[in-house]
Amino acid sequence: MLQLKQIHKYYPVGREKFHALKDISLTIEDGEFVSIEGESGAGKSTLLHILGLLDTFDRGSYLLDGKEVKQFSDATASAYRNQKIGFVMQDYSLIPGKTVLFNTMLPLLFGHRKEGFRQVRQKALTALQRVGIADQAKKKVSQLSGGKKQRV
Template sequence: MIRVSHLFKSYGTGENKFQALADVNLDIPDGSFVAVQGKSGAGKSTLLHILGCLDDFEKGEYFLDDVNVKNLKDGKLAKLRNQKLGFVLQDFSLINHKSVLFNAMLPMFFNTTPLKEMKQKARNALKTVGLAEQENKTASQLSGGQRQRVAIARAIAGNPSILLADEPTGALDTGTSKQIMELFSKLNRQGLTVIVVTHDDTVAGCCNRKIIIQDGKIIRDSPNGEG
């Protein structure tokens, strides 16, 4: 469960100060499938980074599964992020010369998971995304859609409860984008909370809930089909 209350975030100081988020209030229950939309600079990626414990904020509260994120020191914050959150980015962020299996294992190198278990979890994740037969290829040998699937496998290998995706289809063609969203939908049906930042109405239409951000404020929050 994500609960955000009266959240404020700005960048810069003085005349150069920019209000990225202003009095944001948001509840995202477990098992949600949410699209966050807005123009460039609206604050959607800033919100995602805060939800992902990658960025801080000046005022307000953020509770992740009843844990007050604001009060956590760096070590505990990193542990929470590693245990509960998975990330998918537009540029895939893979290590091109390393194997698909290595890339899928990567986040688990930062916790205490034994190597044998890491490999098994990574292989299970690759099977989930349809790349079980590609584990020994290098990331550079794959197509864009396959590379994004590896990124998704990497994000889910550690069994997070929340998947955060920032423009995950931005570098993909329409057909491949549809496949990636179908995969997100499948993961959501299996119980994973999925939050997707996107500028694409078609991508947002695949989600069950749509949040619109404008000038750092939520101006619309409704189930899909209601606006």
Template sequence: MIELIDVVKEYEVGKERFRALKNISLKIKAGEFTSIMGPSGSGKSTLMNILGLLDRATIGSYYLDGRDVSKLSDKERAFIRNREIGFVFQAFNLIPRMTVLDNVMLPMVYARIPGKMRREKALEALAKVGLLHRIKHYPNEISGGEKQRVAIARAIVNTPKVILADEPTGNLDSKSSEEIMKIFQKLNDEGVTIVVVTHEPDIAQHTKRIIRFRDGQIISDEPVVNRIVL
């Protein structure tokens, strides 16, 4: 599903060039549930931005589902991002003036899916995260855990091939965090490929594989031992 080959990412900092990723090569197969860990500044968020087609590698290749997406135009990348990648962020990124239902339907507006189908698919996604009773509420009327469940429903509504979650439990209490990881586990059981960035070891234990970063490099890549299954 995902393959990076010798990926380097550099930024200009003043007159210096800072290398955030150093010759990263990795493969994530379809249906895997992987967590990426590392201290601040280790390169994990830079990696997620490249995987999500929000940024480009300076050097190297990125294959998504067998296609080299590193050389595509911005328009082509935006199309793939909307149709094939679901995003879940720490800050939820919901639109305050829109209801829960409208927030979930938004990706389908960009995908030009007809109105009736948008509502049906949004309701189906909200049912998966247990929030059908909140469809008319606004983000400021629901809890943090519920906001993240709305964000997950929005991420899965276009049936993406991969979900990228950047610190999805960072703003949540332990009970809400477990609810979110339980939903991710269920989605993964249904065949969705999921990649989670987290700094919390107990959250990583809910996944099946942990890739650890330090100073822009992979320092370990191992299956999870004693996995927590909810």
């Protein structure tokens, strides 16, 4: 479970501060899917970066699995990002000259997992099957449509 209580985030703008998030409280249960909607500049990306442990907040409380995120070391935050948090980025962050399979395996290889290459490859193929693009595994990412890139 993930729980935000009265989160505030400020950004410096010259000598002033821009209050990007004001008193945000939110609970997301394990397995729940959530959509964040709002106008441009409303703070959606800022909120998602905080939820994904990519950015910090200035005031409030963020509990992830019952643990206060402010207490996380960089290594702990990185481990949570790797094992518990998933993002579909706007720009996909894929390597265009590499295959779909390579791009799918890459986070697993860098995830400090104890599995060998064959196990990681099998996990990546299973993930591609789940999202319906296992038949695209050998294609270069640059050959995919936007929708298929998003699934990678």
